[in-house]
Amino acid sequence: MAQAFPKPGLRPFLPADVPVLAAIFAASIEELTGDDYSEAQQQAWMAAAESEEFGKRLAADLTLIATLEGSPVGFASLRGTDHIRMLYVHPAVVGQGIATILLDALEKLAGGRGATSLTVDASDTAESFFAKRGYTAKQRNTVTINGEWLANTTMQKTLGAAQ
Template sequence: MFEEDYPLRPFLPADAMALRDLFAQSIDELTVDDYDEDQRIAWASSAEDADEFRARLAAALTLVVQLEGEYLGFGSLKDNKTIDMLYVHPDYAGEGVGTALADALEKIAGARGAEALTVDASDTAVPFFERRGYVAAQRNSVPRDDQWLSNTTMIKRLVESQPKKPLKPS
């Protein structure tokens, strides 16, 4: 399946529980090479409060990929300048779901006038964002419960600055 074949739709409050499960499964299965078990548990626990997780998704522009009732992934754009979350179900990793979501979030941000997008990419996600033209700006250590999680703030310019045209003499 090609990324343009994935149906994207806005987040609905009824999606929250399924997306919470997808979030935890994605962290648990896809980041095992980069984060130890305690780190993955601490990271996934950030969605334990269902109301808080639902509110976080609702506060951003969150897109969902759902096919035949199954949730494949979701991504959220915060303040039109930050990809806050981008998670793909482990069964669909590497099949274009993340690409479809990132393409859509970048297009929406650009259409709304954003000149650049930032993302705090997990060590697992850095190669994905590098392939999309994001550049590492800084390394971060984020406290979560009693664990420290590393990630990288990455930036992608959405519009190239145009050289100023000289004024024509009148």
């Protein structure tokens, strides 16, 4: 008999989650973004998880944790009512719908908070994921992280009544 994938769960962020979320953040960047960013860019980006600011950003936003069998495997954060600040999934579970579950939840929460649209500054790696879910590119950006220039794209989705 075939084994079914365990059903993902969602829960709110807790301060004790910072170390495991930092590990998910780093693993995601290291293993998934190599086709779009140089090793120096990846290292600069990953270093953001080593600062105290990483946990402060997670706590300041509405951050959701995706779990499988109780263990965190991804996270996403909503800044204010209408901006997705972070969406990261551990490489071991890519393709299992974790990012979609997180994004769907953020869209519902944003709509419940009165947002009519959502924006995200999507990495070049994540741009196609957001495009497949109805986000359209608005502008290209270049940001400096720890001395390295990284490109991303501001994308937007209008939230409909079905949210």
